[in-house]
Amino acid sequence: MVSEVKQISGKAVPLIGNDIDTDRIIPARYLKAVTFDGLGEGVFIDDRKALNGEHPFDQTQYQGAKVLIVNRNFGCGSSREHAPQALAKWGIKAVIGESFAEIFFGNCVAMGIPCVTGPSETVKQLQELVTANPEEDITIDVENLQVQIGDFTTPVVMGEGTRTAFVSGTWDACGQLVANAEQVKAIAAKLPYIGWGKLAA
Secondary structure, eight states: OTTOOOEEEEOEEEOOOSOOBHHHHSOGGGGGOSSSTTGGGGTTHHHHHHHTTOSTTTSGGGTTOOEEEOOTTBTBSSOOTHHHHHHHHHTOOEEEESOBOHHHHHHHHHHTOOEEEOOHHHHHHHHHHHHHOTTSOEEEETTTTEEEETTEEEEOBOOHHHHHHHHHTTTOHHHHHHHTHHHHHHHHHHOTTTOHHHHHO
């Protein structure tokens, strides 16, 4: 299935700090947008302004990164879908962390962004390796639950149900509906309250 997510490879960006909430990821004023287009420009915008170009998302060596490496309880706070959307619009395709807020994690899964976890020592080591070698690609093997950068390989954790959904492509509810459109129409035609035949005509 085209929606299978078995492996993500690319440059990484380390973001150090615990309890980074969704309002820091994308401030509430950006929630007025009708679509998610352009949200990437606003990701961590207040932190970035405060750090005057020194935030990892502004530093040259991390531009084009696909993997974000965070610490504990990332994505806590309000349950805004805009947070993972903003990260995705900036270019993030996977996140490694110590732990994630449950709703943030669920929103990432719904978008096809795998979030894997590891012990604090492992996450710190990955952040340090990326800081020392920002041009080196990191690979998240979702299928085998491993992360590799250079000579360093470490196991990571993801719930079996979530891992299976990524590997099989079943995380993509819309994709499944489109792929099974004929079956959807057939079942809808049998339901008296749908009136599919009249609508299709």
